[in-house]
Amino acid sequence: MSHDVTRTENRRSGYATFLSMSKCCVWLESGIFDLHYKRMGILTKGPIKPAEFAAVLKRLGLHDGGILGVGVSGEAKSLASLLLLKHALGKEKIVAFTVDHKLKDGSTVEAGEVQMKVARLGIEHHIIPVDWNETGSGFLGDTKDPPMAKKTRVAYWKAGAAARVRRYNMLARACKQHGISSLVVGHSLDDQVRVGLSRLNRSSGIEGLAAMRMAYPEVPYSSSPAAKHIRLLRPMLCFNQARLEDTCREYDSLPHDGPSNKLLFLSTDSTGHRIEGDTLVHKEKGTSIPLESYTRFLEHMEEHRLAFQGKVQPLLRDFTLRDPPTGTCFLQVRADRRRLREHWINKPYLADRVMNHVVSWASTTHEQAPWAIAANFRQQVLNYFTRSGSPEPVTGGSVILCKPRTNATGAFIWIAGRSPMNGLEMANTPITMQIGDRALWDGRFFIALNKPSIGDADGTFHGIKPENLKFVVRAFTGADHQSILDRMRTGPQTEWNDQVRSAVDNYWSKMPPLVRMTIPCVALLQDNGDRTYVISVPSLSVNLEPLLVDVQFSFANHTVADEQRSEVGFRMISN
Numbered sequence: 306m307s308h309d310v311t312r313t314e315n316r317r318s319g320y321a322t323f324l325s326m327s328k329c330c331v332w333l334e335s336g337i338f339d340l341h342y343k344r345m346g347i348l349t350k351g352p353i354k355p356a357e358f359a360a361v362l363k364r365l366g367l368h369d370g371g372i373l374g375v376g377v378s379g380e381a382k383s384l385a386s387l388l389l390l391k392h393a394l395g396k397e398k399i400v401a402f403t404v405d406h407k408l409k410d411g412s413t414v415e416a417g418e419v420q421m422k423v424a425r426l427g428i429e430h431h432i433i434p435v436d437w438n439e440t441g442s443g444f445l446g447d448t449k450d451p452p453m454a455k456k457t458r459v460a461y462w463k464a465g466a467a468a469r470v471r472r473y474n475m476l477a478r479a480c481k482q483h484g485i486s487s488l489v490v491g492h493s494l495d496d497q498v499r500v501g502l503s504r505l506n507r508s509s510g511i512e513g514l515a516a517m518r519m520a521y522p523e524v525p526y527s528s529s530p531a532a533k534h535i536r537l538l539r540p541m542l543c544f545n546q547a548r549l550e551d552t553c554r555e556y557d558s559l560p561h562d563g564p565s566n567k568l569l570f571l572s573t574d575s576t577g578h579r580i581e582g583d584t585l586v587h588k589e590k591g592t593s594i595p596l597e598s599y600t601r602f603l604e605h606m607e608e609h610r611l612a613f614q615g616k617v618q619p620l621l622r623d624f625t626l627r628d629p630p631t632g633t634c635f636l637q638v639r640a641d642r643r644r645l646r647e648h649w650i651n652k653p654y655l656a657d658r659v660m661n662h663v664v665s666w667a668s669t670t671h672e673q674a675p676w677a678i679a680a681n682f683r684q685q686v687l688n689y690f691t692r693s694g695s696p697e698p699v700t701g702g703s704v705i706l707c708k709p710r711t712n713a714t715g716a717f718i719w720i721a722g723r724s725p726m727n728g729l730e731m732a733n734t735p736i737t738m739q740i741g742d743r744a745l746w747d748g749r750f751f752i753a754l755n756k757p758s759i760g761d762a763d764g765t766f767h768g769i770k771p772e773n774l775k776f777v778v779r780a781f782t783g784a785d786h787q788s789i790l791d792r793m794r795t796g797p798q799t800e801w802n803d804q805v806r807s808a809v810d811n812y813w814s815k816m817p818p819l820v821r822m823t824i825p826c827v828a829l830l831q832d833n834g835d836r837t838y839v840i841s842v843p844s845l846s847v848n849l850e851p852l853l854v855d856v857q858f859s860f861a862n863h864t865v866a867d868e869q870r871s872e873v874g875f876r877m878i879s880n
Contacts (some may be wrong), residue, residue: 352555353544358389360878361540365520367394367487373538374480375489376472377401377430378568379419381549381560382491382541388556389540390489391426401430402479403568404472411567419568422558431483433475473537474529481531488524489538492517494545494600495580497875501603502578502585510676511613514606517542520873530743530751533861543878545580545596600877607874617658620649625659627666629860630844631816631824632749633722634666639715640690650690656683663721666862669703669748682706686719698819700724707817722820723749726780735779737830740771740854745861746778746825752843753857754827771853775830776840780822785839786813789849808845827856 349357367373373390377383390399401423405416416432423430480488501516519539524532541549553560562569578585586593626635636659640648649655660679678701685699685706699706705724709717726734736744736752743753754776765771786809793806813821824844828836841848843858 349548350551351548352552353385353389353548355389355392357543357878358393358540361519361543362393364876364878365538365540365873367538367540371487372398372400372483372485373487373489374476374483374485374535375399375401376476376491377403377419377423379403379415379422379561379566380491380569381546381553381562382493382496384422384491384558384560385544385549385552386489386491386541387423387426387428388552388558391428392556396427399428400483400485401428402476403430403432404475405432405434406468406472406568407435408468409567415561415567418561426558431479433479435471435475470526473524474527474532477524477527477529477532477535480535486534487536487538489540491541492539493541493549494543494596497542497603498578498580498585498596498599501599511606511609514603515610516603516606516875518872518874519876520871522871530745530861542875547582604876607876610874613654613658616655617662620655620659621662625663630846630858631722631812631820632667632844632860632862633720633816633820634663636663636686636719636721637712637716638686638709638719639717642690645687645690650683650686653680653683656686659683664701664704667704667721667723668862669723675702678702678704682721689717705819707819720817720820722817723747723823725819726823731780735777735836738776738778738827739774744778747780747823749861750825750843751857751859751861752778752825752827755855755857757852757855759851774853776854777828777830777836778825779828779836781824781826781839781842781844782822784837785826785828785842788837789839789842789847792849805847805849808847809842812845825858827854 373394375383375387375390377387387399387401403416403419403423405412407413413434420430420432476488476490480486497516501514504513504516507513517539519542521537524535524537544552550560550562578587580586580596581593583596584593585596585599624637626637627633628635638650640650645651649659657676657679660682661676664678664682681699681701685696686709689696689709696708698708703724704721707720707722709719712718734747736746738744738752738754740754740756743751746752756771789809790806793802796802824842826839827841827843829838829840830836831838840850840854841856843856848854848856
């Protein structure tokens with residue numbers, strides 16, 4: 306298949322047929338890949354050579370050193386990564402972490418055995434125990450475990466994928482505490498194949514078919530503040546299980562794989578394939594394809610992903626404007642109905658990817674938005690130019706695309722933001738805090754309350770020391786808007802009052818009504834439960850009590866736009 310995006314688009318009907326699950330399975334099982342790659346030879350066998358691993362480190366940008374955090378649970382892939390990193394970088398450049406999830410009997414004993422094994426290598430090691438008590442749910446952030454929603458049942462975080470996310474959160478937090486900016490996890494080529502086939506079964510697009518990346522600029526799908534500053538690395542993606550086991554034996558270190566390892570979350574493989582040596586075998590049909598052929602397919606999908614990315618990034622730069630303080634994204638489309646066919650908004654292979662970025666930016670979740678939502682948003686914009694009548698707002702997941710406005714140049718501006726909160730969300734999103742706490746509000750905004758840097762250090766608020774006060778982070782409402790205006794109107798008429806009034810009024814008048822009440826404010830929580838007295842609206846840079854508390858604020862999804870450009874995709878390392 307051509308790597309040129311334009312030609313790919315011109316042949317998209319045939320490409321879509323290829324990507325359909327049934328056709329893909331026919332291609333995989335018919336041996337077509339085997340014919341195409343019959344001269345490529347078999348996968349390398351035996352222990353991983355230092356030169357091979359050095360090439361991986363260079364690809365990941367680790368050839369210049371730097372301390373690495375390594376997640377270790379005792380199986381071959383994590384142990385082999387630890388051994389190879391020690392040999393390549395030195396033990397002083399590595400800090401190992403083991404999460405004792407306490408979800409299986411014997412996990413604490415297993416973690417202790419891993420610690421002794423790592424200690425024999427002379428590598429610093431820390432066990433991270435999980436606290437599953439309600440009081441240790443960690444929704445306030447770095448003071449305990451990484452944050453989770455206050456009202457979320459703890460049982461949810463003990464199940465399946467959520468438990469894995471929580472483990473990543475804790476590893477990221479441990480790295481941050483030790484001043485480490487990169488976390489190594491031990492996903493292998495076997496894991497890569499399983500993920501790729503699973504996405505193939507779900508009829509994923511190119512981004513999914515390229516499977517796991519070798520490096521992410523941050524720990525993905527995580528709600529932890531620390532995860533935003535920790536790079537995730539997968540140096541073992543190029544090596545299969547057999548080679549990882551051979552590597553462990555080469556260094557006289559015995560791995561512990563399989564269900565008897567109480568630290569592992571075992572894969573639930575529903576792809577119908579199993580790996581036997583250098584071959585992928587269908588469990589029921591008995592058909593097979595060479596493992597190397599499928600890995601080359603993954604590499605080609607990565608090349609296509611990069612080609613699409615090269616086309617999409619200029620569109621994001623020229624036609625979207627992301628506003629971190631409000632968590633909204635502005636989409637500009639200037640289209641001539643007579644020439645709409647040639648416009649990028651009418652090309653799904655480009656427009657859907659632009660919309661996916663827009664949706665991911667405004668979303669309350671940390672997972673990639675379903676492509677169906679992006680396609681629906683793109684169709685809504687397209688309908689505006691092809692149908693008469695006023696368009697209606699459209700929602701998808703936790704995001705809403707508001708009606709368009711025209712700017713001074715005649716371009717149409719759509720605003721995507723967090724969808725309006727319902728009554729249950731309004732009740733569940735508030736977070737109680739004190740000075741010194743950090744929180745993730747609504748899955749989108751990090752809030753930290755600190756002692757003020759100005760004023761009297763021994764000052765009080767109506768006789769109460771600031772550190773003894775309680776605050777609540779909640780949604781900014783119409784009542785708050787009016788209350789602030791009234792306070793500014795009745796107070797001394799100063800330049801500061803005018804600036805506050807202007808900031809609040811400007812936001813309220815220019816932001817669509819459906820997304821106005823989706824930014825946070827910090828209010829004083831009084832003894833009688835009243836929480837109407839607003840202290841700060843950080844999205845608008847408004848702090849009404851600067852002598853009482855210093856509010857630090859950032860948008861959790863601020864890296865969404867840059868993530869793909871910083872990723873390192875999958876590629877086998879040549880000998």
